[in-house]
Structure formats: structure tokens, C-alpha cells
Amino acid sequence: MSRNAEPERDRHPLFVPLVVAGGLLFGFGLGLSRMARPEVVLDFLQFEDFGLLFVLGTGSLVAGVAFAIGVNFLDSAPLTGRSYARRLKSFDRNVLAGGVVFGVGWGISGICPGAAYASLGIGNYPILLAIAGMFLGAYAQGIWRTYRSENDATAAVNAD
Template identity: 60%
Template structure:
């Protein structure tokens, strides 16, 4: 967020409420259970496809429609704009690593936290792995040997 846009006092509480709703939805739809996700990845239960598809439709319609109603974000005042990311080597490798981690743990990062709420304490190993991986990625990208360290600050 740029210095010219002041954050609304309700920004963080609404982010928290949004996270609670997201976590509740994941728990309610059983998507916080790695077994359900692994069954989806093995194409034996396609329920996750409907959950993700429904979320994508609601999000797409909201983002498409809100730009006609408002020119800026209500809580930050920042203008709505597309963030384009080029398809480069980092995107491909990062996506592959994310996919392997998702397949091995049976859960994506957002659902991993919700999974704690349904009693899956073993997922703490996966969450620790996510933090270690993110830290190592930051170290590699910020080192002088990191290919495009100037672009990583903008990501």
C-alpha cells in the first residue's frame, strides 16, 4: 500500500472476519480435511471442484462488478488495477513446488490453518515446511546470486 492511501480503521478487523468466514467455509465443506483433498487429486471425489468453482464465480463477479460501482477500494482508497505477472521460470518452478507440496500434504496453505480448527494438529509439520520454504525462497531471491532480486521487491 502506498503512503498516499490511509488505511481505514476497520481494515484489519474486516480482514480477520473474512478469514473466519473463509475458515468456516473450508471446515463446513470438509475441505480442511486432507483426505477429502487427496480424494479430489485422485479424481475419486470431485466435490472440491464445485467448492472452488463456486468461489471462483463469486469472486470473479464481485471483482468484475465492483470496478463499475467504485473506482477505488472502500477500505484503503487504492485504485483497482490488474496486477499482471509474467510467466517466467520462477512462476513455473514455484507453481510446481506448490503443487508437489499440496499433493504430499493433501492441503493448500489457506486450508492448512483451517485444518487446525478441525483438530488436525499433524498439519503443523506442513505449516512449518511452508514457513521454512518461504524463508529459504526469500533468502535465495535476496542474495546477490538470486537472478532477479530487483523484481522480487515488486512481487
């Protein structure tokens, strides 16, 4: 079992309903702020409309406060009971490359993954092509990562 997997029986009964409610609230917020519209995002990336900056800043502020409170005052995560601590990820070439690919995809399509799903809710069905591209990209990255880990393991065995 992976370290992120948890048995269904350990979850609080409100876990799934609250995740769905949070997703709906997030999607509604993206729709209300017009951030689910690719043209608004592209206007931001072309320095014509800075509304996205305020939406991103407000979301980051709320998340930052919630994480600061959670790490300092809670022993375990709400609803799951799992350890609630900061997970530090090293900054390496994979993080940099992933950020570049994400940024280029965001710039080309004018939409990020979360907003893509919200965009469906406002009737932007051509965004299904971008969503398909996201899935294909994630799948290709998974194949590449598996190939690299197999080659790294083979190289380690041959080095011994």
C-alpha cells in the same frame, strides 16, 4: 516504504475487523465443505471425489464477479482507498516453478496454506508440520531470491 505498505492512519477503522471476519468466514467455509481435511483433498487429487472442484469453482466465480465489478465500477478499493485495478503478472519460469512446487507440496500433504490454518480449527494438529514446511520453504525462497538478485547486480556491474 514498499509499494504494498500503507500507513496505518490511511486505513478505514473497519479494515482489520473485516479482514478478520473474512478470514473466519473463509475458514468456516473450508471446514463446512470438508476441504480442511487432507484426506478429502487427496481423494480429489486421486480422482475419487470431485467436491473440491465445486468449491474451487464457486470461489473462483464469486471472486471473478467481485473483481469485474470492482475494476469497472469502483475508483478505489473499499476500506483502503488505494487504486483498484487489475495487477497483471507476467508468466515466467519463476511462476511456473512456484506452481510446480506448490502443486507437489499440495499433493504430498493434501492441504494448501489457507486450508492448513482452517485444519487447525478442526483439531488437525499434525498439520503443524506442513505449516512449518511452508514457512521453511518461503524462507528458503526468500534467501534464494536475495542471493540471485545480489549475483545479478554483481554481474551487471562487472559487465559495465
